[in-house]
Every structure is written in C-alpha cells, then in structure tokens.
Amino acid sequence: MVCLYCGGKTRVFNSRKQHKGNSVWRRRRCQRCLAVFTTQESPDLASTLMVSQSGVYTPFLADFLYTDILLALQDRKNCYIEAREITKTVIRHLLKLSTSPLFEPRQISVETAKVLKRFNKRAYLRYAAEHESLQKGLRG
Numbered sequence: 674m675v676c677l678y679c680g681g682k683t684r685v686f687n688s689r690k691q692h693k694g695n696s697v698w699r700r701r702r703c704q705r706c707l708a709v710f711t712t713q714e715s716p717d718l719a720s721t722l723m724v725s726q727s728g729v730y731t732p733f734l735a736d737f738l739y740t741d742i743l744l745a746l747q748d749r750k751n752c753y754i755e756a757r758e759i760t761k762t763v764i765r766h767l768l769k770l771s772t773s774p775l776f777e778p779r780q781i782s783v784e785t786a787k788v789l790k791r792f793n794k795r796a797y798l799r800y801a802a803e804h805e806s807l808q809k810g811l812r813g
C-alpha cells in the first residue's frame with residue numbers, strides 16, 4: 674500500500690485483529706513523508722455469492738442488506754449507525770452459517786430477522802412485514 678498523501682512506500686508498524694468479526698486493523702507509516710494512517714483488511718463480500726430464486730448466481734451486495742435493515746430501523750434516532758452494525762453482524766453470522774459462499778435469499782432474510790428480533794422487536798416486525806418469505810415459520 675502506498676501513502677495516501679505522497680504515494681511513497683509505507684510500512685506497517687502496528688496491527689491488531691478486531692476481536693469481533695473478520696477484520697485486521699493496521700497502522701502504517703509512510704517512509705517518505707512519515708504520514709500515519711490506518712487500514713482495515715476484511716473479506717471482499719462482493720466475492721461471496723448469493724443464489725437467486727431462479728438458480729442464477731448474483732453477487733451479494735451488502736448495500737442492499739444495509740438498505741433493508743435501515744428501513745426496518747427508520748424511526749430510531751441512531752438508525753444509520755445501528756443499521757451499519759447490524760449489517761456487519763448479519764454478514765458475520767452468514768459466514769459462520771455455511772462453508773459455502775452460496776446463499777439463498779431466504780437464508781439471508783431469516784438471519785437478518787433473527788438479529789433484528791434480538792435487537793428490537795418493532796424493527797423486527799417491520800422487517801418481517803416487508804419479507805413475505807418470513808411470514809410462515811418465524812412467527813412467535
């Protein structure tokens with residue numbers, strides 16, 4: 674990785690595994706201008722595929738999941754921050770759920786609903802109302 678400011682070579686002088694999740698945090702220092710900045714390494718979720726209903730594979734887009742979750746949380750004061758954290762939690766759960774990178778849309782909805790239910794009942798109900806596949810099986 675080159676320096677953000679001058680394009681010079683950088684060296685890692687501190688790194689830490691985030692205790693939650695799948696990412697590594699690194700402090701880098703530019704060898705030319707001595708600027709310091711942080712990078713974070715995490716799995717590329719665009720390469721985590723998702724299978725559509727019709728059997729056609731489309732890339733998993735975390736932004737869609739985030740938008741769905743944000744809609745469910747829309748009346749909460751910190752909905753943007755909460756939606757971002759919940760999106761990360763759902764993705765972490767999905768990655769643990771399976772050894773394969775292929776997911777059914779329903780698996781994603783079910784996992785999202787589970788996380789939301791634990792977080793906030795109202796957000797969960799709003800999410801479930803938007804996802805018909807959840808109407809059965811997840812009630813109660």
Ligand SMILES: [Zn+2]
Binds near residue numbers: 676679705706708
């Ligand atoms: Zn530099």
